[in-house]
Amino acid sequence: MSHPLIKLTRDGVIATVTIDRPAKRNCMDLPMWIALAEAMEDCSADDELRCVVVRGAGEEAFCAGADIAAFPTERGTPEREAVYAAEIGRSFQSLRICRHPVVAACRGWTMGGGCGLATMADFRVGGPGTRMGIPARNLNIFYAYDELDPILQSVGYAVAMELLVEGRVFTGEEAFGKGLLTRLVPDEDVQAEALALAQRIAQGAPLANRFHKKALQELRGELPITPEAYEASRSFPFTEDFREATRAFMEKRKPVFRGR
Numbered sequence: 001m002s003h004p005l006i007k008l009t010r011d012g013v014i015a016t017v018t019i020d021r022p023a024k025r026n027c028m029d030l031p032m033w034i035a036l037a038e039a040m041e042d043c044s045a046d047d048e049l050r051c052v053v054v055r056g057a058g059e060e061a062f063c064a065g066a067d068i069a070a071f072p073t074e075r076g077t078p079e080r081e082a083v084y085a086a087e088i089g090r091s092f093q094s095l096r097i098c099r100h101p102v103v104a105a106c107r108g109w110t111m112g113g114g115c116g117l118a119t120m121a122d123f124r125v126g127g128p129g130t131r132m133g134i135p136a137r138n139l140n141i142f143y144a145y146d147e148l149d150p151i152l153q154s155v156g157y158a159v160a161m162e163l164l165v166e167g168r169v170f171t172g173e174e175a176f177g178k179g180l181l182t183r184l185v186p187d188e189d190v191q192a193e194a195l196a197l198a199q200r201i202a203q204g205a206p207l208a209n210r211f212h213k214k215a216l217q218e219l220r221g222e223l224p225i226t227p228e229a230y231e232a233s234r235s236f237p238f239t240e241d242f243r244e245a246t247r248a249f250m251e252k253r254k255p256v257f258r259g260r
Contacts, residue, residue, distance in 0.1 A: 002035065003031055003032055003034075003035030004020075005019065005020045005021045005032055005035075006018070006019060006020070006032055006035035006036050006039055007020050008039040008042065008043070010049075012202075013048060013049055013050040013051070013202045013206075014049070014050065014051050014052070014053065014195070014198045014199065014202055015043045015046070015049050015051075015052045015053070016052070016053045016054075016055065016195075017036065017039045017040065017043070017052060017053070017054045017055075018054075018055050018056070018057055019032070019036070019054075019055070019056045019057065019062075019063050020057040021057065022056070022057045022058030022060060022061070024064070024067065025056075025060055025061035025063075025064035025108075025109050026056040026057060026058070026061045026062065026063045026064060026114070027063065027064045027065055027066060027067045027068075027114075028063060028065070028066055028067055028113060028114075029066075029067040029070040029074065030070065030074045030083075030084060030087060030088075032067075033066075033087050033088050033090075033091040034087050034090075034091070036091045036094070037087070037090045037091040037094040040052070040054075040091075040094035040095055040098055040102075041094055043098060043100065044094070044097070044098040044099045044100065047259060048259070049100050050100060050101075050201065050202040050204075050206045050209070050259075051100055051101050051102075051103065051198040051199075051201040051202050052098060052100050052101070052102045052103070052198075053102075053103045053104075053105060053194050053195060053198050054095065054102060054103070054104050054105070054117075054121060055104075055105040055107075055191060055194065056105070056107065056108070056114075058108075059107060059108065059187075060108045060109060061107070061108040061109035061110070061114070062104065062105065062106045062107055062108060062109065062110040062114055062118060062130075063109075063110065063111075063113065063114030063117060063118075064109045064111045064112065064114055065111050065112025065113035065114045065115070066088070066112060066113045068139070085144065088113065089144055089146060089147065091117070092116060092117060092120050092146070092147055093120070093146065095117065095120035095121050096120040096150065096217075096222070099210050099213070099214070100206075100209070100210065100213075101122045101123065101198075101201050101209055101213055102120070102121040102122050102123070103121060103122070103123040103124075103125065103194050103197050103198050103201075104117070104118040104121035104123065104124045104125070104194070105125055105190050105191050105193075105194035105195075106118050106124050106125060106126035106130050106132070106181060106190065107126065107127060107129070107130060107187060107190040107191060108129060108130060108131065108187075109131050110126070110130055110131065110132045111131065111132070111133050111134070111135065111169070112133075112134055112135060112136070115132050115133060115134050115163075115180070116134065116143065116147050116150075116151065118132070118180075119150040119151050119154050119180070120150055122213060123182050123183065123194075123197060124180065124181045124182050124183070125181070125182070125183045125184075125185060125190055125193050125194045125197060126172045126175060126176070126181040126183070126184060126185075126190060127172050127184065127185055127186055127187030127188075127189070127190045128171065128172040128173055128184070128186070128187060129171075129172060129187040130171070130172035130175060130181065130187075130190075131169055131170070131171065131172075132169070132170045132172075132175040132180050132181070133163060133167065133168060133169030133170060134151075134163045134164055134167075135167050135169075136164055136167075137164065137165065137167050138167060143164070148160070148164075149222065151163065151164075153220060153222075154179050154180060155178050155179045155180055156179075159178045159179070159180075172184055172187075183197070203254075204257070205241045205242075205245060205255070205257045206241075206257060206259040207239055207241055207257075207259060207260075208241075239260065240258055240260040241255070241257045241258060241259065241260060244256060244257065244258070245257075
């Protein structure tokens with residue numbers, strides 16, 4: 001489904017997914033979670049893409065989490081809760097399992113579901129003014145196991161407890177020091193650095209980047225390592241991009257990768 005507040009744009013081999021609700025700090029209601037998942041799934045299926053940037057509109061927030069004002073109509077019964085849980089889980093995982101590297105531009109408020117969403121990305125760029133926290137204890141919200149796993153993988157048990165049980169809200173510097181952010185830049189440079197990072201990623205071999213993202217997830221136990229996965233790790237010498245990279249190295253020039 002399309003949604004006016006979830007915008008998918010493309011510039012060459014880089015896609016940008018924008019949460020466009022700045023008046024409410026880009027908080028998400030159920031139709032937005034669904035639309036975000038569909039946008040990310042479209043990106044993952046696009047063989048021509050090489051990187052995806054997820055950002056919030058405006059300068060105040062990446063995403064302040066779920067729209068609590070919508071809870072009475074979206075949640076509250078077992079039937080509605082089952083739908084909500086399935087769709088928000090799908091939305092979170094759409095970043096995690098996207099075949100292409102995903103960069104989250106975490107300027108400003110990155111809270112609750114927004115913080116959880118950011119941890120699903122492969123790279124998280126923020127600034128000193130970034131605020132990252134998960135106030136689940138204040139609403140008695142339980143995070144699902146597959147939503148907790150990337151938080152634990154990123155920051156470890158002690159910091160995860162600070163986020164979830166103590167309810168700490170970290171500044172950008174603290175978030176970077178604890179592993180919630182992977183890169184810290186001046187606040188005004190967050191969006192530009194996220195795009196520059198995506199451009200650097202896009203200059204690399206897309207087949208290798210996709211393989212290494214998947215392989216690292218498998219090795220961390222996020223995805224099962226199948227015999228086919230092991231076989232894929234030995235397939236690169238037979239790709240056009242490998243042959244092109246080898247030629248370019250010998251000819252002292254930059255390779256032109258085709259994703260084949």
